[in-house]
Every structure is written in structure tokens, then in C-alpha cells.
Amino acid sequence: xxxxxxxxxxxxxxxxxxxxxxxxxxxxxxxxxxxxxxxxxxxxxxxxxxxxxxxxxxxxxxxxxxxxxxxxxxxxxxxxxxxxxxxxxxxxxxxxxxxxxxxxxxxxxxxxxxxxxxxxxxxxxxxxxxxxxxxxxxxxxxxxxxxxxxxxxxxxxxxxxxxxxxxxxxxxxxxxxxxxxxxxxxxxxxxxxxxxxxxxxxxxxxxxxxxxxxxxxxxxxxxxxxxxxxxxxxxxxxxxxxxxxxxxxxxxxxxxxxxxxxxxxxxxxxxxxxxxxxxxxxxxxxxxxxxxxxxxxxxxxxxxxxxxxxxxxxxxxxxxxxxxxxxxxxxxxxxxxxxxxxxxxxxxxxxxxxxxxxxxxxxxx
Numbered sequence: 485x486x487x488x489x490x491x492x493x494x495x496x497x498x499x500x501x502x503x504x505x506x507x508x509x510x511x512x513x514x515x516x517x518x519x520x521x522x523x524x525x526x527x528x529x530x531x532x533x534x535x536x537x538x539x540x541x542x543x544x545x546x547x548x549x550x551x552x553x554x555x556x557x558x559x560x561x562x563x564x565x566x567x568x569x570x571x572x573x574x575x576x577x578x579x580x581x582x583x584x585x586x587x588x589x590x591x592x593x594x595x596x597x598x599x600x601x602x603x604x605x606x607x608x609x610x611x612x613x614x615x616x617x618x619x620x621x622x623x624x625x626x627x628x629x630x631x632x633x634x635x636x637x638x639x640x641x642x643x644x645x646x647x648x649x650x651x652x653x654x655x656x657x658x659x660x661x662x663x664x665x666x667x668x669x670x671x672x673x674x675x676x677x678x679x680x681x682x683x684x685x686x687x688x689x690x691x692x693x694x695x696x697x698x699x700x701x702x703x704x705x706x707x708x709x710x711x712x713x714x715x716x717x718x719x720x721x722x723x724x725x726x727x728x729x730x731x732x733x734x735x736x737x738x739x740x741x742x743x744x745x746x747x748x749x750x751x752x753x754x755x756x757x758x759x760x761x762x763x764x765x766x767x768x769x770x771x772x773x774x775x776x777x778x779x780x781x782x783x784x785x786x787x788x789x790x791x792x793x794x795x796x797x798x799x800x801x802x803x804x805x806x807x808x809x810x811x812x813x814x815x816x817x818x819x820x821x822x823x824x825x826x827x828x829x830x831x832x833x834x835x836x837x838x839x840x841x842x843x844x845x846x847x848x849x
Contacts, residue, residue: 511542511558511629523633524618525554533679536647536670543568545676552617553641557632561586561623564667565650566630569599570614570642574671577601579646580612583663584621584632585655592621594632595656597663602816609661614638645674645681687751691817694744698813699827701738702766702806705730707834710799715841728777735770738806742767759816762809769802807831 513532530544542558559566569581576599584594598611617635624631648666656663674681709730716723742763749760776795781788814823 511540511627513542517544517556517558519622519624519631519633522620522622523556524620525635527556530554530556531676531679533674533681535645535672535674535681539647539649539668539670541566541647541670543674543681547676548635551637551639553636553638555632555634555636557647559630559632559649561625561628561630562649562652563588564652565655565663566632567597567646567648567650567666568632569646569648571644571646571671572642574644574646574673576646576648576669576671579644580614581646581648582614582616582619582632582634583656584619584630585650586621586623586630587655588653590623592623593656594619594621594634595661604662604664607663609656609663641676643674643676644671646671687748690744690748690751694741694748695810695813695817695823697737697741697744698763698806699741699810701734701736701741702770702802703810703827704830704834705734705737706799706803706806707831709734710803711834711838711841715838715845731773735774738770739767756816759809759812762805762812766802766805766809769798769805772798773802 513534517527517530519527525548527544530546532542532544535541535543540560544556544558546554548554555568557566557568565583565585567581567583569576569579571579579599581597581599582594583597584592586592595609596612596614596616598608598613600606600608615637617637619634622631622633623629646669648669651664651667654664670683672681672683709727712723712730713727716726745760745763749756773795776791776798780795781791810827811824814827
């Protein structure tokens with residue numbers, strides 16, 4: 485055999501075995517489920533669906549009897565917990581979840597959690613609305629996968645299903661078994677008849693409208709209006725009309741965003757008291773600014789300097805609260821970091837402009 489052919493032959497088998505090893509770590513609906521008889525129910529009739537492709541989550545399920553459903557969640561073993569939850573509205577908060585993990589000692593643990601809030605002290609182990617018939621977690625090290633297996637006593641499981649994967653090497657421990665925040669999650673809608681699953685965000689359009697309107701109104705236009713009002717007074721009275729127009733448009737957009745938030749809160753029925761309180765404070769301060777404009781004293785009045793002090797400082801406080809609440813709202817909405825980064829870039833640009841104009845104004849004075 486010639487050297488070139490020998491090298492080709494060796495390379496072929498090298499990549500073949502690599503591909504073979506890679507395929508063994510993957511699970512799919514076309515592959516057989518072989519758990520060596522460790523599952524306490526029949527797995528040959530389970531429906532199968534790839535429910536979270538980005539993390540290679542595979543769900544197998546079946547209605548075993550009129551009031552009994554069987555589930556097998558397959559996921560890569562990344563030394564972290566995996567979870568499947570059932571939600572009335574597609575959100576983490578208010579759902580009940582089955583969480584399983586395999587500790588470093590090789591001990592498997594599976595628990596139900598009630599997700600009553602976002603902080604760890606609002607996530608309660610061994611509580612929830614799911615009636616578990618049996619549960620077990622299995623690790624197949626040769627395939628590098630975890631299998632979360634459980635049965636529910638119910639006529640019909642909720643169709644809003646959530647999945648989560650925990651941070652690497654962080655597991656709940658006794659005695660309180662506190663659940664650390666997930667490193668990633670997904671919310672889906674599952675059709676148990678057809679097996680079709682689709683990602684969804686509850687009231688996504690309304691959530692985006694609420695966020696964009698508030699961001700534009702309170703968090704961007706109000707800042708631009710303040711910059712125009714402080715650094716453009718040499719163009720009198722044009723600066724005043726521009727300042728008034730921009731602030732009025734910002735107030736209208738912000739008010740529309742608040743209305744969207746009220747509707748969204750009623751639909752989701754979630755506990756966002758801090759976000760709501762900050763929103764009310766911002767709205768009140770905005771209304772005070774509108775009323776202050778209506779009673780603005782003449783430039784020659786002795787009370788004008790006091791009005792200016794009030795108007796300027798209330799506006800600054802409102803802008804600070806608005807920026808804080810926008811970032812907090814992005815966090816509550818579990819949006820991608822691109823939202824925070826995008827708004828942060830806009831703020832950085834506006835801050836840079838304000839600093840440059842402030843320096844020029846002080847030099848001019």
C-alpha cells in the first residue's frame with residue numbers, strides 16, 4: 485500500500501470513530517430508548533419530540549391510563565440540573581417543576597419545586613401542584629446524557645411547558661435544597677395529540693410594546709428633551725418649543741407604555757410590585773412636570789427661580805428612576821442581554837453628548 489493511501493485510510497477511520505463517538509452522545513426521536521429496564525413503565529409506546537433543540541432536549545411522553553401520564557426528558561449531562569415544568573401562563577413564576585441532577589458522587593436526586601418567585605427563597609422544594617406517581621433520574625455516562633423520568637396523576641397536563649438547565653457544578657444540597665438560578669431556560673407550548681411543540685413568550689407583543697414605549701418615552705426622549713432645555717437656550721424661543729414638544733411626545737409614549745403595563749399585569753397576574761411601584765412614581769413625577777408647565781411663572785416673577793429649581797430637580801429624579809426601572813424591567817421580562825446592551829449604548833451616547841455640551845457651556849460662560 486502506498487504511503488498516501490495509508491494516510492488516507494488512517495484518516496478515514498480516525499474521523500469515522502470520532503463521528504461514531506459523537507453520535508453516541510446524541511439522542512434523537514429516531515433512536516431507540518435503551519435504559520436497561522430501569523424505567524418503571526413501558527417506554528415502547530412513548531411519543532417523541534425535540535422540544536429544546538439549542539440544548540438537545542428530547543421529550544418522550546404517553547398517556548398510560550385515563551389519569552396517568554408518563555414522561556422521559558433526555559438532555560446532555562453537563563454537570564448541572566435539568567428541569568421540566570408546567571405553567572398556567574408560560575412563565576417560570578407560578579409554575580411547578582420537576583428538577584433532577586446527578587451529584588459528583590454519582591447520587592441521583594429528583595424533586596418537585598414550586599416556583600413562587602424569582603429569588604431562591606421563593607422557590608420551595610417538595611411543593612407544587614403536580615401529583616407525582618413515580619420519579620427517577622438516570623445517567624448514562626457512555627452517552628453523556630441524563631434522563632429525567634416521572635409519571636403524573638392527571639387527566640390532562642398543562643400545555644405550557646418550560647425547560648431549564650442549571651449552572652455547571654452547582655447543585656441543591658440538604659437540608660434546604662435551595663435551587664440556584666438557571667443558566668438558560670425555554671418556554672414552549674406542547675400539543676399532546678400531535679406532539680408538535682413551539683417556543684412561545686406569553687403576550688410577547690404586549691410585553692415588547694410595554695418595554696419599547698417606556699424605553700423611548702421615559703428613558704430616551706425625556707433625556708433628549710432635558711439636554712435640549714439645558715444647552716440650547718441661546719436659540720430663544722426655538723429651544724423652548726423644541727423642549728416642550730420632545731417632552732410632551734415622551735410623556736405620551738411613556739403614558740401609553742404604562743397603560744400597556746397595566747393590561748399586561750392583569751393578564752399575567754404576576755408579582756412585580758417593585759417594578760410597578762417605580763412605574764407609578766415615574767408617572768406621578770411626569771404628571772407633576774405637566775402641571776408645573778401649566779402654572780409656570782413669568783421670567784420676571786420672584787418665584788421663577790424656585791420654579792426652576794423644582795422643575796429641574798423633579799425632572800432629574802424622574803429620569804434616574806426611569807433608567808433604573810427600564811433595566812429592571814428588562815431583567816423581569818427575561819429578555820436577552822442585547823436589550824440591556826442596546827439601551828446602555830444609547831445612554832452612553834446621550835451621556836457623551838451631555839458632557840461635551842456641558843464643557844462647552846461652562847467655557848462659554
